[in-house]
Amino acid sequence: MDRPHYKFWPQRLPHSITVPATSLWHNLAVNAARYPRKPALVFFGSEISYAEFAAQAERLAGTLHALGVQRGDRVILDMQNCPQLVIAHFAILRANAVVVPVNPMNRAEELKHYITDPDAKFAITTGDLAPELAKASNALDPKDRLAHMIVTQFTDTFDPEVTGDEAPAPAWRDWLLTQHPLPALEGGAVMRWTEALAAGHPPPEHVVGADDMALLPYTSGTTGLPKGCIHHHSSLMHNACAGQIWGLGSAEVVVLAVVPMFHITGVVSMMHTTVLIGGTLVIMPRWDRDVAGRLISRRKVTSWTNIPTMVIDLMASPNFASYDLSSLSYIGGGGAAMPQAVAQRLFEQFGLKYQEGYGLTETAAPSHANPFENPKQQCLGIPYMSTDARVVDPDTLVEMPVGESGEIIMRGPGVFEGYWKRPDATAAAFIEFEGQRFFRSGDMGRMDEDGYFFITDRLKRMINASGFKVWPAEVELLMFRHPAIQEACVIGTKDAYRGESVKAVVVLRPTHKDTTEQEIIDWCRENMAVYKIPRAVQFVDALPKSGSGKVMWRLLQEAESGSR
Incomplete structure (x- = not known):
């Protein structure tokens, strides 16, 4: 693989390192x-x-x-x-x-x-x-x-x-x-x-x-x-x-x-x-x-x-x-x-250059970082030491040309072993690429001609509120425990300070039609971490569903994004 970022690699740094064989x-x-x-x-x-x-x-x-x-x-x-x-x-x-x-x-x-x-x-x-x-x-x-x-x-x-x-x-x-x-x-x-x-x-x-x-x-x-x-x-x-x-x-x-x-x-x-x-x-x-x-x-x-x-x-x-x-x-x-x-x-x-980086829980934090000598703004940086990262078509898993968007995958010694008690999720999270085991990040990005990576979108349904990752499915599971909620779909809404905030689109049970937005928010405050709490609740008569009965959350997200 061509590694164009090596021409920007700090001369003081090795491309990979030998790690102590001891415990932390x-x-x-x-x-x-x-x-x-x-x-x-x-x-x-x-x-x-x-x-x-x-x-x-x-x-x-x-x-x-x-x-x-x-x-x-x-x-x-x-x-x-x-x-x-x-x-x-x-x-x-x-x-x-x-x-x-x-x-x-x-x-x-x-x-x-x-x-x-x-x-x-x-x-x-x-x-x-x-x-x-x-x-x-x-x-x-x-x-x-x-x-x-x-x-x-x-x-x-x-x-x-x-x-x-x-x-x-x-x-x-x-x-x-x-x-x-x-x-x-x-x-x-x-x-x-x-x-x-x-x-x-x-x-x-x-x-x-x-x-x-x-x-x-x-x-x-x-x-x-x-x-x-x-x-x-x-x-x-x-x-x-x-x-x-x-x-x-x-x-x-x-x-x-x-x-x-x-x-x-x-x-x-x-x-x-x-x-x-x-x-x-x-x-x-x-x-x-x-x-x-x-x-x-x-x-x-x-x-x-x-x-x-x-x-x-x-x-x-x-x-x-x-x-x-x-x-x-x-x-x-x-x-x-x-x-x-x-x-x-x-x-x-x-005289400070803000150094942006990128990583996931699965990659032990950084998989990419901007070199001190040549950082780019609003950029994930280049693959970290001992790390190989690519951009592939999420469906065909074929590597994308420079500048074109695809899913970021990576391998290296920082990548986790797998999910606890979840062999199914572990199997789905990894692919074989060029004979090596790569982790699928779920994030969509592109690589420029210098080998720097940029986020373009995400495959995963996730809300980023001041750097905290909010996963709608988890919030929905909690909200379904509220006696007034028949159905709920959680989406992201733009927030000038936090970047994104949480919004819940809710169908009330017929017996609880007098429930207010504030009552839902107050209940959420008692039952979930503060960064997950919906800042807004919208009541609807029904959620859009596909032919198989799945809630079409993308339609609600697109409507929310287009209304602002």
Whole structure:
């Protein structure tokens, strides 16, 4: 295959890399020995050194082992960004187990699936989220419930009296400072984080390696419930190592960790890459533009992975001129295109070229990235190290000529093994192309004459709301539980700030014709993550259907797109 992007490949970079044949835990253990006193995790002014980070993870791994966690067991990790998330993530790996990262915005109805599908019996969460997770577990059949839950309070890792540039946003204080009571876990036991660290149980022998499963993140699709993506230590290790080399990473890197670390980008491109190189994670639990501006200035942040709406919001702050962004050497992200005018302003004011990239849960985050030396705007970039990507006709699977749109397929060491318990979905997700196993992304794109990739459309039915992927089929399944809803079809609607928002087209049951739009929205707020909630509900007498009875969602989507 001709690889035109190689003429733009940075001379400093190899085309492919050799990856350590060790587990991800090894990266932390090595840097705890190399940089014992160096800050690893910073949270509202409180610092945790690499030595203490590793020690806490060892102690927590010992408790998990004592509670019965065995090699390969799946452990739910349900938290907003905080030091405990990072410590727990590595503790689970240290205990030879598998991290199941869960979006903390999920509600009990959604959380049930994340307990039953991976057969999880153990969970680690924060006090504010524990009641919802317990509610989900308690509603299950006794054989499917969680057996143990470890619960931390945010103040376990920072001083609630902190003031100044590194203090939380005032609106966060009640959320962060409240000491939540432990929930009742039917048929199980709940333990405080502080007790788990103080229990004194030795960790088990660390026996997992590159070919063991490390992570089971969930991704939704066009139909049904979310599917678990099997990632071994090796796929995450490859992309962490590639991230270090691609970005000239060193132990002096300081990362603003605001992208959620339940998301594959946060897990791999931010958390694991930073720990691999011995850098510092300056952690934000949520987005706030002025907290971000102060932290970048105060902590001399060098690297900021984000979604474009964060940059737009920060630059719109009335305090923006007072923030010092001069320490930044890398700023970039994905999930949505960066508006050209904003990218241009970043370059003119700070000399920063916004680095867009592309990847999926199935590809351990980046499969494509823009080279620092030659980035293109509103572009996915070029295939990442050790990665081969093509554009093919989605029906014939014949490679498309340069400039013509088709489905993006890729192969490489970052690609997942397959879907958990879903051999049918795994088989459908891969094709043989030129004698090799390629993953079908479901995204439509084109490659230009320089070998750079661009998104043109998508095959998958998906809504992109501020970088969060909303899968209509999943929202519809939840909405059908509302007693007033007979049928529902979820589509995307344009949103000037979020890019897209969720809209539900609903047929009411004859017995509930007086149900209002707000009542539907309020119910959704109680039963699903906030980014999935329909911002608008349209009532209709009937949904358009094909001859086979399938809802013709494309007609509704096209009508919505054409009306704006």
